Amino acid sequence: MIDKLCDEAAEEDTAVACFYFDFAARNEQSPVNMLGSLLRQLVGGLEVIPEAVVRSFRNQKKVIGGRGLQVSGILKMFQTITTTKRTFICVDALDECVPEHRMVILESLGQIARESLDARIFVTGRSHIRSEVERKLGGAAAFVSIEPTGDGIVGYLREKLRSDTTPEMMSSTLEENILESISQLSSETYVETIQGQNDLNLP
Amino acid sequence: MSQGFNNNQNSFNTTNTFTTNTFTYLTPDDESKILAWLSPLEPGARHRDIGAQRLDSIGSWLLEAQEFRLWHGGNREDGSNRRTLFCHGNPGAGKSYIM
Numbered sequence: 001m002i003d004k005l006c007d008e009a010a011e012e013d014t015a016v017a018c019f020y021f022d023f024a025a026r027n028e029q030s031p032v033n034m035l036g037s038l039l040r041q042l043v044g045g046l047e048v049i050p051e052a053v054v055r056s057f058r059n060q061k062k063v064i065g066g067r068g069l070q071v072s073g074i075l076k077m078f079q080t081i082t083t084t085k086r087t088f089i090c091v092d093a094l095d096e097c098v099p100e101h102r103m104v105i106l107e108s109l110g111q112i113a114r115e116s117l118d119a120r121i122f123v124t125g126r127s128h129i130r131s132e133v134e135r136k137l138g139g140a141a142a143f144v145s146i147e148p149t150g151d152g153i154v155g156y157l158r159e160k161l162r163s164d165t166t167p168e169m170m171s172s173t174l175e176e177n178i179l180e181s182i183s184q185l186s187s188e189t190y191v192e193t194i195q196g197q198n199d200l201n202l203p
Numbered sequence: 204m205s206q207g208f209n210n211n212q213n214s215f216n217t218t219n220t221f222t223t224n225t226f227t228y229l230t231p232d233d234e235s236k237i238l239a240w241l242s243p244l245e246p247g248a249r250h251r252d253i254g255a256q257r258l259d260s261i262g263s264w265l266l267e268a269q270e271f272r273l274w275h276g277g278n279r280e281d282g283s284n285r286r287t288l289f290c291h292g293n294p295g296a297g298k299s300y301i302m
Binding site for chain 2: 002033049054119122124146156
């Protein structure tokens with residue numbers, strides 16, 4: 001999707017920024033660093049760095065040792081960019097973010113969505129944070145459920161088999177057996193995972 | 204603005220006579236410092252890694268979904284409820300790969 005948006009951005013006056021949360025990097029992926037990273041991508045894509053950003057940078061240098069960014073400051077700079085340009089913000093795996101950080105980030109994304117009429121925000125995450133997203137965004141979001149499809153699993157397996165380093169060991173019968181059994185196993189495992197979460201009373 | 208001029212001999216201020224917007228010219232070094240100040244995180248590598256592992260057809264269904272079309276094709280007059288799209292699923296559903 002991001003690639004499609006970037007292709008469009010090359011032809012139209014739009015901007016795209018993305019961020020991937022990773023549980024292993026949760027300490028460094030603070031709200032300031034995450035929102036700053038989105039802003040950095042948007043600013044880096046402009047021909048000229050906006051005056052509001054330059055001014056903030058120079059003002060913080062007046063403080064001894066420099067002053068770190070704050071979420072409120074980042075959001076102000078965000079607004080100067082997103083009010084003049086159609087902007088797509090894509091955030092992956094929001095559930096892998098520290099819960100306390102997630103609250104701040106959801107509030108910030110909500111603020112951007114409310115104040116920047118040309119901003120579009122795309123977020124992925126596990127289903128158990130849906131209620132959190134609904135609560136923080138005040139119902140101001142659309143939801144889509146992602147589930148693996150049989151065609152997707154078979155396509156992935158065929159691609160893996162095509163790059164097999166020992167093709168002489170493979171026969172068409174074995175290949176079909178692999179496709180059938182793993183597809184079946186994958187869908188059963190997926191269903192069991194969902195059932196397991198329900199049994200554990202996970203949201 | 205005048206502060207910017209005083210702080211950096213390589214920068215100078217000018218006024219765009221067409222738009223009357225005032226802006227500061229920066230050296231590439233100035234620009235790098237500003238971008239680094241905004242954040243040390245650069246998710247481009249992660250995006251490339253995922254893209255390299257993804258099959259072309261993965262996620263194409265989402266681009267055709269009504270929710271995506273409304274989100275993507277919306278305009279300024281839409282309510283804020285059209286501006287955010289949340290795609291949720293269980294582990295292994297392929298959420299990262301649709302992005």
